[in-house]
Amino acid sequence: MLKLLIVDDEPIIxxxxxDMIEEEKTAFRQIITARDSIEALERIELARPDLIITDIHMPEIDGLELIRRAQQKDIKRFIILTGHDVFDYARKAVKLQVIEYLLKPINQVELAEVLRRTACELIQEREILEVSGNPPEEMGTSQNEHIKLLKAYIEQSYMKDISLSDAAAYLNLHPVYLGQIFKRETGNTFVQYINQVRIGKAKEMMASMKNLSLDTIARMVGYENQRTFYKVFRKxxxxxxxxxxxxxxxxxxNSLFFKGNTDHGYDVN
Known part of the structure; x- marks a missing residue:
């Protein structure tokens, strides 16, 4: 049974x-609520939710700080709800690895889709752990370890202006050596790989954050200007x-059209 915590200081919302989530009958069967972040932190200690949906603007502790504290308690999945389409909040949400950023009033279909996708990911993770019953194997060589650490560094820092030299300094390695082993093991240069990551993140945002402009998305994934973003994206x-x-x-x-016609028994052919 998956557990969901909803945090908002407006009782009606x-x-x-x-009620909206219960109506959708997702895999989140236990739904817990909290009226502010302080109450939410208490709920986290007791219930250990699999997913947290939180507002940003709340008294004393805002939603972003709540997420930071929840991450320290090993909670990994969050959805932000807000009535403010503000770039700074969206950028901070991405850095905190929030899985979705939804604007109020909430679109029930969109929310249900996110919940179902997240539930599938959680269930698959549990099944893998149950089947394996073992921790991941140790990395075979120091070079493989360096590659994994570099990929993790890029995943955490792709939205910043980072270079191979920055990554090498972070890993305490020579940039030429790091560039050579990365190219040999992945087939990509550092620049090619970080562009792949950035464009992949941009496509996810364009699909899920429909209210954000392309210029905003470009900056959120690490491009200083829209022209460079367009050039790399097209490539x-x-x-x-x-x-x-x-x-x-x-x-x-089209998907919604066909689904609607199918649900009503219409022949779309």
Whole structure:
């Protein structure tokens, strides 16, 4: 049974969200609520939720600080709800590895989709742990360890202006050596790999954060200007970010159309 904690200082929204989620009948069967971050931290200690949905603006401790403290207690998945489409909040949310950033009023279909996707990920993780019953094997060589550490560094820092020299200094290695083993093991240069990560993150944001502009997304994934973002995006995808977003929107609209017709028994052929 998956557990979900909802945190919002507005009682009407809190109860409305709980009713909305219960109506969707997701795998989150235990739904816990808290009226502020202090109460939420108490709930976290007692219930150990698998997912936290939290507002940003709350008295005493805001939602972003709540997420930081919850992460220290090994809670890993969060959804932010807010009535403010503000770049700074979205950027901080990405740095905290929030899985979704949703604007109020909440779209029930969008929320349900996120909850189902997250539930599937959690269930799969549990199944893998149950089947294996063993911790991951130790990394075979120091070079493999360096590659894994470099990838982890990029995953944590892709939104910043980082270079191979920065990564090498972080790992206490010579940049030439690090660049050589990374190219040999992955087939990519440092720049190629970080661009792959950034463009992948940008595509996820364009699909899930539909209210954010392309310029904002470009900055959130580490590009100083939209021109560079467009150039790199097109190189990897053979289309512009705008074309990708338009195609994604059209695809989602078609999916909803066919689903709606199927649900009502219409023949779409």
């Amino acid at each position: 809190l109860e409305g969200l709980r 990897f995808n053979n289309e512009t970010p705008g074309q990708f977003r338009d195609r994604k929107v059209q695809s989602d609209s």
